[in-house]
Amino acid sequence: MKGRIVDGEARDRLIIWIRRRMEEFGITIQALADSIQHDLDHPPLYRDARGNEWNGLGDHPHWLRAAQNAGVDPEFFRVEQPPARESANVRVDGTRRDPRQLDLFDRL
Known part of the structure; x- marks a missing residue:
C-alpha cells in the first residue's frame, strides 16, 4: 500500500490538523463543546x-x-x-422495533 493513506493514518492526520487549527484560532475544547451543545439545543x-x-x-x-x-x-x-424519540421505535403497523436491530430498509 505504498503511497496510500490507510484509514487510521488519515484519522490521525485529521486530528492533528484540527488541533492545530483550534490552537491557531484560540478555540478551546470547552468552547467547542458549548457550541455543539448550543447547536443541539x-x-x-x-x-x-x-x-x-x-x-x-x-x-x-x-x-x-x-x-x-x-x-x-x-x-x-x-x-x-424529526419524529419524537419514543415514536421512532414504533412501526406503521403499531409493533415496536428494537433500535439495536436497525435495518436500513426497515420503514417505521
Whole structure:
C-alpha cells in the first residue's frame, strides 16, 4: 500500500490538523463543546439549497431576507423536524422495533 493513506493514518492526520487549527484560532475544547451543545439545543428551523441555516434566533439572515424580497415564502425553507424519540421505535403497523436491530430498509 505504498503511497496510500490507510484509514487510521488519515484519522490521525485529521486530528492533528484540527488541533492545530483550534490552537491557531484560540478555540478551546470547552468552547467547542458549548457550541455543539448550543447547536443541539437550537436545531435549524430553516435551510436553503446551499446549506445556509437559521435556527430562528436573532435577525433574519441575509439569504432568507433576499428570498423574502424575491417573493418566496419563508415556510418554503422550513426544515422538517424529526419524529419524537419514543415514536421512532414504533412501526406503521403499531409493533415496536428494537433500535439495536436497525435495518436500513426497515420503514417505521
